[in-house]
Amino acid sequence: MRRLPLLLVALVAMLLPASCATGGSGVGAADAAVVNGVAISQQDLLDDLDALASNATVRSNLEAQGVAVYGPTEGSYSSAFSTQVLSSLVIDALIADELAQRGVEPTSEDRAQAEQQIGTSAGSFPQAFIDRQVTSLANRLALERELAAEPLGEVTDDEVRAYYDQNIDAIVERNGEFACLSHILVDTREQAEAALARIGAGEDFAALAREVSKDTGSASAGGDLGCQPRGQFVAAFEDAAFAATPGEVTGPVETEFGVHLLLVRAKGVPPFEEIATAIRQYLEQQRASGANPAFDAWLSDAVRRAEVTIDPKWGRWDPEQYPQVVVPPEGAASPTTSVPALLGPSDTAP
Structure with missing residues (x-):
């Protein structure tokens, strides 16, 4: 043309x-x-x-x-x-x-x-x-x-909040909705039912995870798995997590690893409080690098x-x-990418 x-x-x-x-x-x-x-x-x-x-x-x-x-x-x-x-x-x-x-x-x-x-x-x-x-x-x-x-000094609370405010929409758009959740992993359905009964009687999910969960990677953190997008878990676990009602315990859910109880705290866009620590760690790593x-x-x-x-x-x-x-002006089509690095280095964080 x-x-x-x-x-x-x-x-x-x-x-x-x-x-x-x-x-x-x-x-x-x-x-x-x-x-x-x-x-x-x-x-x-x-x-x-x-x-x-x-x-x-x-x-x-x-x-x-x-x-x-x-x-x-x-x-x-x-x-x-x-x-x-x-x-x-x-x-x-x-x-x-x-x-x-x-x-x-x-x-x-x-x-x-x-x-x-x-x-x-x-x-x-x-x-x-x-x-x-x-x-x-x-x-x-x-x-x-x-x-x-x-x-530079230490990463401040304001920097962590600013990174979240400026990047969270792009993160969710790139990765899809998130589930912020914890789980308890046991060997049998009977053990899961017993744990579920204890939670129903008023015991704390995180405390019970520390006591009975066989997932050593998350048990010490009260079963916390952080906030994850789809595609990070096996199908049965992921289906249950993204179908769960936040704040309610879901399960038992059987997978190849055992039997799980899930507690989904939030879905969709991860709340700031859920990922502030991860953002701080990322910014500290960037600063150190x-x-x-x-x-x-x-x-x-x-x-x-x-x-x-x-x-x-x-x-x-x-x-x-x-x-x-x-x-773009009101009514015009919006761009589908951020500012490209047409020449020279890029400002876009990974």
């Missing part, structure tokens, strides 16, 4: 109010977005859209993820594609703003490293686009180095604090969707 970028610019300009001027946090006639008072022009956005759409590898990768590149009319791009690219430009602007406030500039080593990384993955792009990507990546490398020099935890923490906070205005024809500002901080 032949793109008509100049025609698209003209059409966009015709739809904008001519009297608007960039100032403060308002969006001007030539702007796609304003980030902390700094404009991202519609021409910059269109240049990046043109450059990326012209690359067959990028198009193929996006389309394989269910993201259409082109819109319904000649010379247009889809909302899903446009908002992903604009999200990347917003994040680039936040990084540049932070460097300016700190009085830090990328070093020649930063730029050389950026050129090396971009050069290995750039493929066929216009040189102007490559130059912008090198500058953006060099800025990121400079900020990562600056932040890495600052002490040096996987850019300071940069990740800074960026998620910068997104929440940023003053951003988006031209409504391009999308809406939604920091809660980080890293997809610009989402």
